[in-house]
Amino acid sequence: MYRYDGFDAKFVAERAAQFRRQVTRRLAGELTEDQFRPLRLMNGLYLQLHAYMLRVNVPYGTLSSKQMRTFAHVARTYDKGFGHFTTRQNIQYNWIKLEQAPDIIKELANAEITSIQSSGNCVRNITSDQYAGCAKDELSDPRIYCELLRQYSFLHPEFSYLPRKFKIAVTGSPNDRAAVAVHDIGLRMHRNEQDEIGFEVLVGGGLGRTPYIGQTIRNWLAPEDLLSYVEAILRVYNMQGRRDNIHKARIKIIVNQMGIDKYRELVDKEWEFTKNGALKVPDDEIERIRAYFAPPAYERLQDLTAELAVARKADRAFDRWLRGNVIEHKVPGYAIVNVSLKAPGRVPGDITADKMDAVADIADKYSFGEIRVSHRQNLVLVDVKQSDLQQLWRELFALELATPNLGLLSDIICCPGLDYCALANARAIPIAQDISHAFSDLDELQRIGHFTINISGCMNACGHHHVGHIGILGVDKRGEEYFQLTLGGSSDQQASLGDRLGPGLPQAEVPGAIRKIVDTFLKRREHEERFIDTYRRVGIEPFKEAVYGSESQAA
Amino acid sequence: MALIKDGKLVTDPFVDASGPEALPPTGPVLVTYDQWQAERAALLARGTPLGIRLHSDQPPELIAADLRHFALVALEFPKFRDGRAYSYARLLRERYGFTGELRAVGDVLLEQLFFMLRTGFDAFDVQGADPLGSYRTALGDLSVWYQPTGDGRPTAMQLRRKH
Amino acid sequence: MSQMIIANRLIDGLVVFLVSGGQWDTAIAQGALIEEDSEAQRLLEVAKQDQARCLVIDPILIQVRVENGQVRPTEIREVIRAFGPTIRTDLEDTGPAVVISREADRRADGAGHLRRSTKE
Structure with missing residues (x-):
């Protein structure tokens, strides 16, 4: 991966020192909040509901194990022991103190990490394919x-x-x-x-x-x-x-x-x-x-299809994980392993400092010390030997990072919502938790197949709700949280924006509505069709009727 | 309000004639684009240095053909968040070849001075207790540049390739 | 209904409430309950002076009511500011590892769910 040379290192060090001076000036009253806000934002520091939030870049989703340990260190030393990976291949900390922010930014700079332009009206973190290379x-x-x-x-x-x-x-x-x-x-x-x-x-x-x-x-x-x-x-x-x-x-x-x-x-x-x-x-x-992105020292190996088949037959859980979370690698004998941050009932994208450290250790052991962050809020180990897969799986499983739900209905994208965010109108995380609980049967998830649910707590759409197969948008309706559903969104090479299903629903009714949509899909599905294909074929009406009943179709 | 030009505190030789007062009979004046449009002949007949002030919605294309008449172009930042003048400055310097004074006026924050310098400004209308001190601090903040702009500072890429 | 003044403290960003003595406290229970509109406006001016003095940011008046002896904002947003995110019960040290959602709390099957369902 890219490493800073003398110019890059000097640049971020100077920028960190500049920010320290700006914070000093703010604390001394030489800058008003209006003047200081754009300066702190261009260093990724927001003021949110509970405290300052620091958003740190993972450039194009690529991270070394050392940098992951730095994330863990920051979470432990300066925050409440966890971080949140976002749809922009960033990590966010929710309880940052302004007076400590310059120290954090300096520590990050030492590890070749920045929060530069993770906010502000400027070019933000450049994002990319988590499997790049x-x-x-x-x-x-x-x-x-x-x-x-x-x-x-x-x-x-x-x-x-x-x-x-x-x-x-x-x-x-x-x-x-x-x-x-x-x-x-x-x-x-x-x-x-x-x-x-x-x-x-x-x-x-x-x-x-x-x-x-x-x-x-x-x-x-x-x-x-x-x-x-x-x-x-x-x-x-x-x-x-x-x-x-x-x-x-x-x-x-x-x-x-x-x-x-x-x-x-x-x-x-x-x-x-x-x-x-x-x-x-x-x-x-x-x-x-390009030289920085030269392939690591891959061994000359062959695909272990037969050996893995035996292991899979012996252990159904391993089999399920392998089929769900492991992706083909361009090099024979290797595999790409997705590390799910979407265990049922958990907060999508959240990870504790201890688990960050554990993932860093695992990356050193099995994947050339490199970790990727996906815009779907999961982690990836991109260079795993197929012969290590079973042992790696055991270790991830013990950490509860092996939920085999990649690309399935419970692999939910979710913004922080009103639980953290000053812009939000409604809570997004509890909805994600409710849905992933309601759909935690792995057999059922597999039967449903590829499915994306994206949840945003306001129309700023950090949770990409428009491009979820089901999009869920939190709105404020006279002081109550309501959720509007859209269907048919997609963010891949055939990108499409979802269509609004009908009037917003109270939180308690959302999981039930999802259930009805899924049931309707399963009834209408032809062959092994994905939900999005069925939707594009049959249109919104059957789903509308399922959720709102035939009488309210016009709504 | 203080004027910094080429790194020094200076007295502004230009009289701002954009207000309702009549133009002073002699001496350098700073006029608006509208004034220039309306009184072009009279302004040229004065024979003294002329400055023009452009609002952030008046791109320099408007005066590109007339640039030889101006010793000063003042670009306005109505709010520090309005970044149009950074592009205007580059166009004036790098495309239209303007070599006179390029002055940042309006809501000019010290934190932005380096961006301004790099896009071609050489004069700044600034506030604050110690404008020159703050100017020097702002100047010393950073020494590595990634973007080639017309100011001639070598970029990291250019320096790397030299080695 | 009463009112209270809420803000974020500049130095650490934490949510604070204006106390009757004019200081700020992170506990809503310490916040001054304001009954009269005129008093509310007067205290808001005081709070704004603290903003000018770089002590707090964005002080605003919020509506609160007292329920079972506990002060509670009427708006969900301010409830979350006062008491923290609604996701987890153990905010201070643990983070999401042992987090159990509100649903899971009720069903008491949340934390061990993955393990059971994957062992089969």
Whole structure:
């Protein structure tokens, strides 16, 4: 994985020192809260319901075991002993003290971790495929370009005060695990007619109050032009994006107001001036970064299909986990192991400091000391020898990190909701807990098959509810928490936004409604269809009727 | 309010003529884009240095053809969160080749000075008890740059490639 | 219905309540119950001075009622601020490892569920 060189290390150290001075000035009364807020936000420090919350980047979801131990240390020393992994490949701590924040940021910097631009109206943490570099279906490793973008975006003098936040995601695989279509810029690597690898560029995707699927602004972009083209998109947005209304300030609004063709025209005009300038990425820089992502020292092994089959036959629980949470690796004899943070009744994405340390130890033992964080709030060990799988499973099982529910109904995405977040209208976590309890029978989960439930506690949509097969949105209805359901959302290469099922439901009725939707699906399903395919085939009506009854269909 | 130019506290030679008062008969003046549009001939006839102040919704494209007439372009930050002028500054310097004084006016925070310097500003209307001291602190905050802008500071990538 | 003034303390961000002596306390039980609107406005001004003095952030008035001798905000958001997240019963030291959801509490089968269902 990428390691800081002298420049990177100096940069984050100076930034940490700068933040310490800013905090000192704030505590001394030299800065008002209004002046200080954007400064702390650009260092990932929010004020939430209970205390300050610190959001720390896991750049494109890649983490070393040492960094994971640093996360554990921060959780234990400065917070209440746990952290929360988010849909943006970040970790959040909920009880941070302002006076200690500079120490934390310094400790993180020493471990080559930052919270820089994890908030603010700037380019946020660059996100990517959690299996990058290891997936069998991958065309090219997206992390090289994520790292280029990370450096390019950090404290960009022109783009640190954009109209609104700006999220970029990159996938190197045709099977999109990074939800690139719902980002301000989505980058999809693919080959052009000359068989060269480059990017399809999507722009204007996003969730929140006004969700949009990103549109293709450019079919193919050469890697050397990545930065100049992104800069052209950002410059047009910085100058033309709306600043009169915070809810209309994201790039998706301006793209959809003027139309993708007009936006493309403006970007191309801008790009003409800059494409052959200082932002052209030299091959040697790409190779310099690529060297950091060189494959680890894989042994020459063969797939252990037969041996594993025996072990699976002997142990049904192992078999279930293997089928559910273990993914094919591009290298024979290896496997990608998903570590579920979605045990029934638990808080999706939460993990204790002790378990962070345990996962770090396991990564050292079985996976070249590297850990990934997925936008679906799970962890991944990407380079596990197949011969180690059974022992690894036993260890994860003992830690309650082996729930075999990857991609199943209880693998719920969930934002912190009103239990933590100052923006939320309703609690999201208790709903996730209720649902994962109601659907904890593993046979049933497997029978239901691939299913995503995404829950947000407000329309800002940190829980990506628009793109869940079932989306659940918490709303405030005259002081009561209600939950609106949407069906048919998806964030993969066939991204779609969910359709609203009907009026909001009180919390107690949500698990029952999910049950009715699932039952209806099972009745209507053909062959081994996924829920999303059935939904796309039969439409919303049968589900509406199941949840609200035939009389309230019109509602 | 103090004016820092090229790292020094200076007295502003330009009289702000954007208010209701009449233009002073002589000397450098700072006018709005509307004034420039309405009184172009008269302003040019004065024969003294001319400055123009652009609001954040007035991109420099508007004056690109007239830049040779201006010794000063003042770009306004109505709120520090309004970052349009960073792009305007780069366009003025890097695209339109403006070499006169580029001044940040309005809600200019010391924390933003470095962003401004890097995008091409060389003068700042700032507040505070010790503007020059704060300016120097802000300048010393960071020494590593990842983005090539027109200010000539070498980026980390450029320095790496030299080694 | 009574009112109370709630804020976050600048230095650590913790939720605090204005006490009758003019100090701030993290326990809602210590907060000054305010009965009159005029008094509420006067104390809010006091609180805002503390904001200007960089002691607290965003002081606001909230509605509270006293139930069984315990002060409780009327809005769920302020209840959560006053008493913490509703997810876990053991906030201080443990985090989610031993967390049992409210549902699980009732059903008393939560923590061991995974183990049973995967052993079969």
